[in-house]
Amino acid sequence: MTIEALGQVNVTESPTAGSRSVDCFEKLEQIGEGTYGQVYMAKEIETGEVVALKKIRMDNEREGFPITAIREIKILKKLHHENVIKLKEIVTSDGPEKDEQGRPGKSSIHGNKYKGGIYMVFEYMDHDLTGLADRPGMRFTVPQIKCYMRQLLTGLHYCHVNQVLHRDIKGSNLLIDNEGNVKLADFGLARSFSNDQNANLTNRVITLWYRPPELLLGTTKYGPAVDMWSVGCIFAELLQGKPIFPGKDEPEQLNKIYELCGAPDEVNWPGVSKIPYYNKFKPTRQMKRRLREVFRHFDRHALELLEKMLTLDPAQRITAKDALDAEYFWTDPLPCDPKSLPKYESSHEFQTKKKRQQRQNEEMAKRQKMQHPRLPPIQQPGQHAQMRSGPNQTIHSQPQVAAGPTHHYGKPRGRGAPYGSNNMSGGGPRGSGSSGGGYGVGAPNYPQQGGPYGGSTAGRGSNMMGGNRNQQQYGWQQ
Amino acid sequence: MAANFWTSSHYKHLLDQEDVDMVNPLDKEKGITLEDFKLIKMHMANYILKLAQQVKVRQRVVATAVTYMRRVYTKKSMTEYDPRLVAPTCLYLASKAEESTVQARLLVFYIKKLYADDKYRYEIKDILEMEMKVLEALNYYLVVYHPYRSLSPLLQDAGLNDLNMTQLTWGLVNDTYKMDLILVHPPHLIALACIYIASVLREKDTTAWFEELRVDMNVVKNISMEILDFYESNRMFTEERINAALQKLTLRP
Structure with missing residues (x-):
């Protein structure tokens, strides 16, 4: 591996006549x-x-070239790997x-x-993982999931040994081409870290649903483990067919995590009581870890790996390197060859959202004809596509604009919930009584708070960073 | 992926001294000699340092800014890229790249405080516009590796990590930015050269330690000689000579 060798030297490329147009x-x-x-x-x-x-x-920049772009360029110029864009x-x-x-x-x-x-x-790249998974009828096979996961971990391991934290791992930032290659993209929130972890970093990173407990609890000293939590969320999402922690705000996010992973204490997470918001978010009742129970229908090796990724204590959470050595990747069915995967028509979350909206509009028209405005959406094959996206624009005249702002190459930062509350309401898959509990077949009694898509979901990928971009850029030591 | 440093593309892209010492034809026309060229770059390195002390940023930002400035002049002329603008712009850009952002208006304020001379006077818009030109000249390569990082592990390994040696070598590394060494040599060799000079000065026997390192001692010694030569000639770099060199730039050919 590259590691030390890369970047030990000050590089200047051969002279150029400036950038092309x-x-x-x-x-x-x-x-x-x-x-x-x-x-x-x-x-x-x-x-x-x-x-x-x-x-x-550039038009809103008082301080010249945006520092977010500088970060991204700096890091991308340094990283050269088949699993990094x-x-x-x-x-x-x-x-x-x-x-x-x-x-x-x-x-x-x-x-x-x-x-x-x-x-x-x-x-x-033809697809992003979210766009691909949201295709109607899409079902990933086990060798396919293993193949994607292994590439994701390989790319992330490369970033981590090169001392780069991605800080925004999520489906729409994982790009996939028609050769089956997975590449990490959108390094706009990424930054270099040093191993001593002494620097104070902002905890306002990572899209809410994929944000680890230590950041939600306000820690400002963290390392590669934050990305591994996100990987765990994606892994579970691939196996389960829908996001596992769809919180609408930070307290709810933590609560969802505690419900599945148990509440942290000094036993399972030494030092947790010193983290800023630990006491503020201390649950009033006992919350046991029930991950194994909830996901008991998963393959044994998958569950074992997921357990290690969704470990509350970042110090005990599995590293990308160790995850690559997990039994899961070395037992039958083995990860498939990327090239053997089927080729799909191009799909990005931005586009699938558009298409979904078209379908919704058609459906809406149909329903209005039938005068059943609250009728649940027609189940399409591959119902997880339904479950995750909640296409239920039945009572809103305002169309869900195809602003699908979470595309990998460029996405909103610092905006609250870009398509906030008009996204998920009325009807909806849960209303139809389709799989009952939030965690589906495995856990009919799994406690729910308003349901995975209830109320005003902030929407997949909204970064919940609040404030404006400038504040984020210049106000913090990132 | 490169297997190690010596096979990496990065290594191949370090510049030769001759390329660094190439005075741009436009500047040559104005009578700028190699001596002038070096003098102006040294002066600008000092300018960046002075500004940095005012706005209070880390030494690392200074080092990166100076490297940017030196890289720019391997590709661009001083005639087109006025050093008195490029220098503060490089500090501005480096402060972003090194995560210690300094506001442009603050820089402008301290520029005015440091130099009453009109030729140094630039406004925010000038800096922002030059920032883009500098980015292009750098081809957006913004990551710079400095000798500082390898300094302390090396000192520790040599058993020389006492305060005195640490301070001395650190100061020597600071001074290397008054030269073009960072464009020509790998940073760890620059660090070793500084350790070598310091150990000779303080009469520490490091011969055995250096022998065990798998580095080309000739290169280390050459770098050391260059640094010593610089100290030797340093007192000749007078204010008048610098001003005279800068004056040539403003002349019409």
């Missing part, structure tokens, strides 16, 4: 959207190569660009010619 590419289709900027699928005119263009918005180059657009409505762009602030826009050029 974005005009070298033809934009084909928008595949993502966020506060960071839009993401497009584009074709390099000269070579015909398809790439992804992630726009870095490749930043091919950075291109600029000189002229004032036309915005989406076709109005000419604002004249650049400070007369800076680069204000037209800066784009990061990535290799194009």
Whole structure:
């Protein structure tokens, strides 16, 4: 492995005549959207190569080139691995660009010619894990899940040995191409860490559903274990067919974790009582760990590995390296060869949301005809797709805009719940009495608080960071 | 993936001294000599340090900023990229890259405080615009590895990690940024050269320790010589000579 060797030297590439212009590419289709900027699928005119263009918005920046983009570029330039997205180059657009409505762009602030826009050029990937899993009828096979998990862990292990924390591992940031390759993407929240873990880092990272207990409890000294918790959440989600901790705010998130993993105490997590919010969120009743019980229908080796990933105490949580050695990956059925996986039509969460919305609209029209506005959605094959997305826009006239802001290449940070409460209400899979408990077949009596999609779910992937971006960038020692 | 440092693409991209010492043709036309070129870069390294002390950022930020500045001038001319703007811009960019952000307006404030001279006076918009140009010149490579990191483990290994030696070597490393060493040599060799000089100065016998290291002692000694040469000629770098060199840049050809 690379590790020490990489980056021991100060590199300068061969001299260039500055960045190329974005005009070298033809934009084909928008595949993502966020506060960071839009993401497009584009074709390099000269070579015909398809790439992804992630726009870095400059127009709101009082402090020049955004530090979030600096972080991402810095880290991506350092990482070279088959399971990490490749930043091919950075291109600029000189002229004032036309915005989406076709109005000419604002004249650049400070007369800076680069204000037209800066784009990061990535290799194009056909899917992200969430988009792929949300396809109607999609069922992953066990060798397929093992194959994806192993690649995810390999990529993450590489990041960790190179002292990079990803800090936003979730399905929509895991890209998959039609060769079955998985790549980690969106390093906009990533940062380097040193092994002594003495630096104070912000705990306002990682999308809520995938955020580990130590961050929810307010710790500011943490390490690679935070990413491993997220991996555990994704692993369970792949096996279960839906997110396992869909909290709508931080207290609820912790509660969901405690319900499954038990409440932390000095026995299972030495030192936990010194973490800032430990007392604030101390449960009033006893909460036992019931992970094995809830997921007893999982394969034995899968459950064993999941147990180690969803360990409350970060110090005892399994590392990426050890996870790769787990029995799970070395017992039948073995992980399949990525190339043997079926090829799917392109799917990104941004797009599947769009398609889903179309389906919903059709369904809504149908239902209105039948005058059953509250009728549960028609079950489609592969019901987990239903379960996870809760397509139930029956009573809202406001369409769920395809703002699906969690696409890997660019997604909102620092916005509360971009499609907040109008997302999940009315009808819904639970209302239909489809699988009863929140954790499905394995746990009919599993306690629930408002149900996995009840009320105003913040939506998958909303980062819940609050505040504005500038505050996040400059206010914290990240 | 490179198996080790010596086969990594990074190693191959370190610059040769000749490339670093290439005075841009545009600057040459204005009569800038290699001597002037080095002098201006040294002066700008000092300028970055002075500014950094005002805005209070870590030494690491200074080191990164100076490296950026030196990298810029391996590709760009001083005629087009005024060093008096590039220097504070590099500090501004380095402060972001090293996670100790400094606001542009603060930099502008201290620039005015440090230099009354109009030629140093730049506004926020100038810095922000130059930031993009610097990023391009750096080809967005922002990660810099410094000798500081290897210094303390090396000292410890050599059994020289007392306060006196630590301070002396640290100071020597600081001074290496007044030269182009960081563009030419791997950081751990620069650290070793500083340890070598310090051990000679303090009369510590490190011969056996150096022999056990698998490094090319010739390179370490060459770096050491370069540092000593710099100290030797340091007193010749007078304010007048620096101003004269900078003056040439403002002349019309």
